[in-house]
Amino acid sequence: MAFSAPARHLQRARDLADARYFEPLGVEDMARAAGLSRAHFSREFRAAFGEPPHAYLLTRRLERAAALLRGTDRSVIDVCLSVGLRSVGSFTTTFTRTYGVSPTAYRARHPPARRLALVPGCVVRAYARPQHRTFREDSPRAQA
Amino acid sequence: MLKIATTQLWVEDQEEALAFYTQKLGMEVRVDATLPELEGFRWLTVSPPGQEDVTIVLMALPGPPVMDEETREQVRTLMAKGFAGTVFLTTDDCHASYEDLKAQGVEFTEAPEERPYGIDSGFRDPSGNHLRLTELRELATT
Numbered sequence: 332m333a334f335s336a337p338a339r340h341l342q343r344a345r346d347l348a349d350a351r352y353f354e355p356l357g358v359e360d361m362a363r364a365a366g367l368s369r370a371h372f373s374r375e376f377r378a379a380f381g382e383p384p385h386a387y388l389l390t391r392r393l394e395r396a397a398a399l400l401r402g403t404d405r406s407v408i409d410v411c412l413s414v415g416l417r418s419v420g421s422f423t424t425t426f427t428r429t430y431g432v433s434p435t436a437y438r439a440r441h442p443p444a445r446r447l448a449l450v451p452g453c454v455v456r457a458y459a460r461p462q463h464r465t466f467r468e469d470s471p472r473a474q475a
Numbered sequence: 476m477l478k479i480a481t482t483q484l485w486v487e488d489q490e491e492a493l494a495f496y497t498q499k500l501g502m503e504v505r506v507d508a509t510l511p512e513l514e515g516f517r518w519l520t521v522s523p524p525g526q527e528d529v530t531i532v533l534m535a536l537p538g539p540p541v542m543d544e545e546t547r548e549q550v551r552t553l554m555a556k557g558f559a560g561t562v563f564l565t566t567d568d569c570h571a572s573y574e575d576l577k578a579q580g581v582e583f584t585e586a587p588e589e590r591p592y593g594i595d596s597g598f599r600d601p602s603g604n605h606l607r608l609t610e611l612r613e614l615a616t617t
Contacts, residue, residue, distance in 0.1 A: 448518035
């Protein structure tokens with residue numbers, strides 16, 4: 332069978348999933364971006380990319396969630412909402428099925444996000460320097 | 476060999492900047508870590524998908540004792556005027572990116588126009604920082 336590049340309209344649908352995964356996006360929206368009916372779109376997408384559109388969108392969200400679990404100190408709920416998923420319960424289930432460990436356990440397997448924060452010494456010195464306090468500011472009542 | 480790893484932008488509000496750089500410009504969060512021992516200092520970096528080795532730190536404008544009030548106001552003024560630094564972005568299709576970003580509500584100061592080096596446009600982030608968005612032309616190597 333001769334190779335043919337996926338049609339531009341299907342790429343557009345996939346680009347939408349890649350670009351707007353954090354919004355409450357669904358297969359309907361992807362179909363609309365491709366200008367096709369939902370059933371027709373799902374068939375064409377699968378034929379072109381080898382997986383159904385909902386699976387593509389979901390795995391994009393999971394990939395982004397995994398990156399946020401590694402790179403940020405946000406809560407699991409926040410990570411779930413940040414990638415456009417509404418239910419923490421089903422996020423945890425799907426994540427665990429995909430990665431073999433729960434989101435919390437996945438995070439624990441990686442160095443904490445703060446280790447990735449390459450805060451330079453100048454910033455540490457600037458931000459860790461305490462406010463100067465004089466005796467008077469410390470105990471105004473002592474003056475009375 | 477020297478490489479650019481991270482560059483820094485002052486921002487008025489990190490949450491607002493984060494929403495802008497990720498949701499409007501389509502960048503990804505690389506690191507978001509708050510350090511309690513540094514008075515809650517938040518290291519927040521973003522970069523475009525596929526470009527993980529170059530990041531922008533979105534740095535909150537600090538108050539005293541890191542930055543005195545007068546300096547803070549000066550930086551804030553420069554930022555609002557768009558003179559506190561510029562980020563130069565490139566795109567494959569300036570007109571298409573311009574339309575996409577405008578539809579997202581990005582405030583352009585310059586619509587795409589022909590320049591000797593390609594098609595160039597400019598916009599601002601919520602803090603007033605200036606960003607360029609350029610489709611570079613392949614320069615003749617003669």
